[in-house]
Amino acid sequence: MDEFKEGKNYKLSIIHQDHNGRGIAKFNRYPIFIPYTLPGELIEVKITKAKKNYAEGLPEKLITVSKNRVKIPCDYFYICGGCDIMHQKYEDGLHMKKRNLLELLYKFGKINIKLVKINDVVSSDDIYNYRNKVTFHVKDNKIGFYKYKTNDLINMNKCLIVNDVFNKILKVIKKNLKNSGITQITMRCGEYTNEIMVILKTDKDIDEKFYNSILKIDENIKSIYQLKNDKYKLLCGQKYIHDNLLDKKFQISPDSFFQINTKQAEKMFSRVLKYIDENDTNILDLYCGIGVISIIVSNNKRNIIGVDIVSNAIKDANTNKKINKVKNVEFINQDVSNVLPIIKKAKKNLNVIILDPPRTGIDKNSIKIINDLLPKKLIYISCNPVTLSRDLRELSLNYDIKEITPFDMFPLTHHVESVCLLIRK
Ligand SMILES: C[S@@+](CC[C@H](N)C(=O)[O-])C[C@H]1O[C@@H](n2cnc3c(N)ncnc32)[C@H](O)[C@@H]1O
Numbered sequence: 322m323d324e325f326k327e328g329k330n331y332k333l334s335i336i337h338q339d340h341n342g343r344g345i346a347k348f349n350r351y352p353i354f355i356p357y358t359l360p361g362e363l364i365e366v367k368i369t370k371a372k373k374n375y376a377e378g379l380p381e382k383l384i385t386v387s388k389n390r391v392k393i394p395c396d397y398f399y400i401c402g403g404c405d406i407m408h409q410k411y412e413d414g415l416h417m418k419k420r421n422l423l424e425l426l427y428k429f430g431k432i433n434i435k436l437v438k439i440n441d442v443v444s445s446d447d448i449y450n451y452r453n454k455v456t457f458h459v460k461d462n463k464i465g466f467y468k469y470k471t472n473d474l475i476n477m478n479k480c481l482i483v484n485d486v487f488n489k490i491l492k493v494i495k496k497n498l499k500n501s502g503i504t505q506i507t508m509r510c511g512e513y514t515n516e517i518m519v520i521l522k523t524d525k526d527i528d529e530k531f532y533n534s535i536l537k538i539d540e541n542i543k544s545i546y547q548l549k550n551d552k553y554k555l556l557c558g559q560k561y562i563h564d565n566l567l568d569k570k571f572q573i574s575p576d577s578f579f580q581i582n583t584k585q586a587e588k589m590f591s592r593v594l595k596y597i598d599e600n601d602t603n604i605l606d607l608y609c610g611i612g613v614i615s616i617i618v619s620n621n622k623r624n625i626i627g628v629d630i631v632s633n634a635i636k637d638a639n640t641n642k643k644i645n646k647v648k649n650v651e652f653i654n655q656d657v658s659n660v661l662p663i664i665k666k667a668k669k670n671l672n673v674i675i676l677d678p679p680r681t682g683i684d685k686n687s688i689k690i691i692n693d694l695l696p697k698k699l700i701y702i703s704c705n706p707v708t709l710s711r712d713l714r715e716l717s718l719n720y721d722i723k724e725i726t727p728f729d730m731f732p733l734t735h736h737v738e739s740v741c742l743l744i745r746k
Contacts, residue, residue, distance in 0.1 A: 324348060325371040330381055335362045340421040340706065342406040342414075342735030353378055356469070357399060357408055359387040389413040395481050402469030404482060404733040415442040415729060418737040422706050422727055430710030432722065440726040443588055448482075448732035451582045453564070455483040456507040457491060464495050464506070482733060484510045486517060486539060493538045501531060505548070509573065511564035512583035515541045518562045520575050522548040532556045546575050561637070566590060569616050569645045574633040578610040582730045589702070589728045590617050592740050593675065596700050601672040605664070605696075607657050607687075608677045612638030615650050618675075625650045628660050657683075661690040671696040682708025688715045695719060699743040704730070709739060721746055 325331065325348070333346035335358045344358030346366070353376040358364050363385035366378035383390075389410045398407055406414045419442050426432040426439075445451060457464050458474055465477030478495075479488040487508045494506060502525030509518045519535055519542060521527060532545045536557060544558040553575045561572045564579065567587050573579050580586035593614060597604070602623050606615040609627030611634050619625055627650065629635055635654035642650055653660060657678075664671075674696050676683060682705065683691075691699070692715065699720060703709035713722060720743035730738040 325351075325353070325368050325376045327368050327371050330365055330367050331378075332384065333364055333366050333378075335360050335364060338417050338421070340425055340735065342409075342417070351375070355380055356402065356405060358383075359389055359409055361385070361387045362390070397465075397475055397477060397480075400468050400475055401466050401477075403466055403480075405735050407733045411444070411448055411732070414733075415444060418442050418729065418735070419727055421735075422725075422737060422739065425706040425710045426713070426725075428710070429707055430714045430717070432710065432713060432717065437722045438724045440724070442727040442729050442737065443585075445582060445585045445729045445732045447582075447584065450481070450483065450485050451585070451732060452483040453512050453579070453583055454507070454509045454581050455480065455487050456505055458505055459498060459503050462498055464491065464498065483508075484512075486510060486515075486541070490517075490519065490535070490538050490542070494535060497531065497534060501525070501527070507548075507575075509562060509575075509579070510541075511562050511573075513565040514563050516544075516559075516562035516564075517542045518544040518546065518573075518575060520546045520548050520553070521556075524549055527556060544575075548575070566613055567594075567617055569613075570641070571611055571613060571616075572637050572640045572644065573611060574637050577631060577634040577637050580613070580730070582732075585728055585730050586613075589730070589738065589740055590614065592726055592728075593700055593702070594618060596698070596742050597673060601698065603669070603671050603673075605669075605671055605674045606677075607660075607674060608679070609638060609652065610634050610677070612641045612650070612652055614675055614677065615652070616641055616645050616647050619647045619650050621648060623649060627652045628655055628657055630654070630656050658687050661687050661694075665690050665694060669694075673698045673700065675700045675702070677702040678708075680705040680708065682712050685715075688712055692716065692719050695745055697745050699741075701741040701743065702738065703741070704736065704738050706737060706739060709741070713741065713743075716743060719746055720744060 335344035337345040343354045343356045346353045355378045364380045365382035368378045370377040460474045463474045463476040465475040502523040505522035507520040545556045547554045604625045606627040609629045615625045615627040638652040723742045725741045728738045
C-alpha cells in the first residue's frame with residue numbers, strides 16, 4: 322500500500338483490538354496494527370513496517386484517550402511488551418479476551434458459537450505478582466527481558482507480575498553478575514509452600530562463594546541448579562521444590578511444567594473435576610506433565626493413565642502419586658503420538674480423554690486416532706485459542722462442544738486459557 326511509508330507518522334483511529342491485544346486501525350480495508358492502543362482512541366502512529374496487505378506501527382502520541390485506559394504502573398511497559406494489555410481496564414481486557422476467543426473459534430474452527438455455551442472469562446484474584454516462575458536474561462551486565470521484537474536487553478529492577486521474592490533476588494544477584502558467565506536466571510516458587518528454586522544458565526563453572534551468596538538472600542531458597550549444555554546440575558540444596566493444588570501436594574523438577582498462576586489453576590482444575598462423574602472410570606490424561614490432573618481427579622474407583630514426553634515430569638508424576646497416596650494411576654513417559662496408536666490397537670475402553678497440549682496443539686494424526694477411539698467425553702484445556710479452534714474443528718465431526726470456559730491465567734497479557742467440554746454425538 323503506497324499510502325503508508327515506514328518511518329513516517331500518521332493520525333489513525335483505533336477501531337478494534339486483535340487477539341494479540343494490539344489496536345487495529347484501517348485505511349480503506351488496509352489494516353494497521355498498533356500495540357498499546359485501545360479502540361476509540363485517536364493516535365499519532367509511527368509506521369514501523371509497511372507490507373502489501375498490512376502495516377505495523379508504534380504509538381507516538383495519544384490524541385484522544387479511551388475511557389478504558391488506565392495509569393500504567395510499570396516503568397518498562399512500552400519497551401518490554403510482556404504485559405501487552407496493562408494499559409487496559411482489567412474488566413475490559415477480560416471482555417476483549419472473550420470476544421477474540423469467539424472470533425477465533427469462528428474463524429479457525431468454523432464453530433457455530435451460538436450453539437455452544439461460552440462462559441465469561443473467569444477473572445484472576447491477583448493481577449500482579451501472580452507468576453510462580455520467571456526467566457530473566459543476562460547480557461553485558463544487564464538483566465531483564467528483551468525489548469519488544471528485538472534482541473536488546475532491558476536492564477530491569479523489577480517485574481510487577483512475578484512473585485515479588487524474585488524481584489528481591491534479582492536486585493541482589495544483579496550486583497554480583499560481573500564475569501559470572503551467566504546468560505539466564507530462572508526462578509520458581511511454590512505459591513503455598515514458598516519454596517524457591519534458582520537455576521543459573523552458564524557454561525562456566527560456578528564459584529561456590531557465588532551460589533552460597535544467593536542462598537543467603539532468602540531463607541526459602543531451597544534449591545540452586547546450574548543449566549549447562551541443556552543439563553541441570555544441582556549445585557546445592559534440595560533436588561525439587563513443592564507446591565499445592567486443591568489440597569494435593571506436588572514435587573516440581575527444574576524442567577517440569579507447572580501451571581504458572583497457581584490459584585487460577587485451582588479454579589481451572591475445579592472445572593475439570595466438575596465435568597467428571599462416577600461413571601467415568603477409565604480416563605486418559607494426555608500431556609499430563611507432573612501428573613496434576615490425574616492425581617486431582619483420581620479416586621479408588623478410577624483407572625487413569627497419564628502421558629508426557631518429558632522424563633523428569635514423569636519421574637515427578639510418579640513421586641507425586643506416592644506423596645498423595647494415589648492408586649490406580651499409571652504414568653507413561655512417551656510422545657502422545659506414539660502412545661495413541663498402541664491404545665487404539667489394545668482396544669482400551671475409555672470414558673474420558675483429558676487433553677492439555679502445549680501451544681502448538683494436538684498433532685493431526687493424534688486427533689485422527691482420538692476421533693477413532695471415540696470416548697464419550699473429551700476435556701480439552703488450551704492456552705492457545707488458534708490451535709484450539711483448529712483442533713475443535715476436527716473433533717466436532719464426532720463431538721458436540723457443550724461448554725467452553727476461558728480462564729484469565731495470565732492477567733495483563735493478551736493470553737487466555739480455555740477449558741472445553743466435548744460430548745460424543
Ligand atoms: C500445557 S502443559 C500441561 C501439563 C499438565 N496437564 C499440567 O497442567 O500441569 C503441556 C505438557 O505437554 C508435554 N508435551 C509436549 N509435547 C508432548 C508430546 N508430543 N507428547 C507428550 N507430552 C508432550 C509437556 O512436557 C508439558 O508437560
